[in-house]
Amino acid sequence: MDNKLHLDTDTCRWLKARFGLIYLKDGLAPFCDDVAKQQQREILNHIKQTKKLLTVTCSECDLGTLKPDHEKTDNKCPFGQKYCNCCKTGCKIACRNKVCGAIYDKIITSHVTKAPNWKNTDVKKWTNDSWSIAKCFIYTGGYEQKSSAADTDCAGLLHVIINNTYFHDRIGCKITGSDVFTKVRTYRNEIVHTSTMKLEKVRLDTYIDGMIAVLHDGKELKGKQYVQDTVKKLEELKNEDFIITSQRRECQIVLADMKTLKKNIDKGLEDINNSIEGLATKDACEKLERQISTLESIVSKLTEEVKRLGTDNSADKEQSNYENLKKDLQKRLIKLYKKDVLRMSAMPLEQESDLNDFEDVYVRPRMTIAKKDKKEDKKEVDVLSMSDIFTNDDESIKSVYVLGEAGSGKSSFL
Incomplete structure (x- = not known):
């Protein structure tokens, strides 16, 4: 019996596209790391000069209680943020070192939509870790443990470039929503989320050409040697004779x-x-x-x-x-x-704050199954295990309907 996995050509092309994403990340990471460090340095220098500070450092503040430098006007955030700290109830504490509130403001004003993702960052690291600031520009969650650009996938790096106006000054491409950086971010999602894990050659070439176009950006990226080396690797992926191995x-x-x-x-x-x-x-x-x-x-x-x-x-x-x-x-x-998913508020009226682990606040409801006996009389049987819900006489049940009063816990159970 042949137990080897022989991949067809279309699947091999999909694997090449995945390799392309890895190569693209390798080509973008050093650039993103350099620009993130420049941005942090400029922010800290600006704060030092405007506030006349001898040192610009802090590792004491907490995001939940940090008071921004800006004030709300007419009970609204002047930057249009819905969940900005300037509008949240509860005691807000100004940074004792006069630093973190100003960085908070600068991150907001540098974001294209003025809505950073605070879940990815740690305020305590803002003054000594440039990537903790950069991660605020990654739209999706799951990057809080990523410590550097090299530790971040190409999707995260593209988010930083697209959403951070400071990066816009370092690329020749104008971010418009139909630009090559945004297109390649879409390509990445198509590659990763395809259910068939197959690609036609014309589609693979489109993806790889887009990645090369990103690295060929004429302002700073194209001239770097590590970028040129990465482009050569991407071009090889378009070769039909390129053999896919685990290394x-x-x-x-x-x-x-x-x-x-x-x-x-x-x-x-x-x-x-x-x-x-x-x-x-x-x-x-x-x-x-x-x-x-x-x-x-x-x-x-x-x-x-x-x-x-x-x-x-x-x-x-x-x-x-x-x-x-x-x-x-x-x-x-x-x-x-x-x-990011199994988190919920213990207080239904405050869904956006103080999220807890699902298992810490969930109370399993009493559930019964409506059954009919041989006489067609309905009776209710208590649910003792998950198998009671999904099987009947050891046979799988295809459709399950959960009924209950409002607030009884149907959604949480599901």
Whole structure:
């Protein structure tokens, strides 16, 4: 029985697109790290000068109680933020070092929509960690533990570039919503969220060309050596002969070895043919012809062996890589649900604050199942386990209806 996973061409193209996202991240990370450090440095220098401070540092403030430097006007945030600290009830404490409130304001004014994602950041790190400021510009959650640009995926890096106006001054492209950075962010979502994990060549080329266009931005990115090296890797992914393995370096080695072998073979055959043309004796010609035949036979066997080894090795490693990707996806989904989904307020009237772990505040309701006996009389049976809900006489139930009064806990249970 053949237990190897043989991937079809369309699936291999999807894997190439995933590699493309990894390459794109490698090309953007150093740039984003440099610009984030520049932004933090300028913010701190501005605060130091305007507030006449000797040092600009703080590790004491908390986001939930931090008082911004700006004040609300007409009971509204002047920046249009719905959940800004200037409007929240409860005691707000101004930064004792006169720093964090000003950074809070600067993050808001640097955001294209004036609505940073505060869940990704830690206020206590703002003055000594530039990436803690940059993460406020990542729209989605799940990045609170990411400590650097190198530790952030390409989606997060693209969010930082697109949503942070400070980055706009470092790229030649104008962010309009239909620009190449925004398109590639959409491409990333299409690649990651496809259910078939297959791609046609024209679609793969579109994705890779978009990634290359991002790195070819003419202001600062294009001229950097690490960006140029990344572009070469992306261009190789468009080659149909590029072999997918679990290690990208092995892909390049296998492809390079096959090209070198072909080059050497062609040169050897050319040299022998030239030698034949220069010989006059019949015996010498026949001898060289036999050598050519032998060489061609050896070359044919070597070529087939290289192809076989490349295919078998690729299939084994692709299977391992595929299984690892599935396990990694499961872990990330569990982590995402625990941190961003399975959180709720203990007080229904305050849904946006003081979120707790679901299991800490959830009270399992008493539930019954409505059944009919042989006489068609309805009766209610208490639910003792999940299997009571989803199975009946050991057979799976396709449709389950949950009924109850308002506020009885239906949504929380689901």
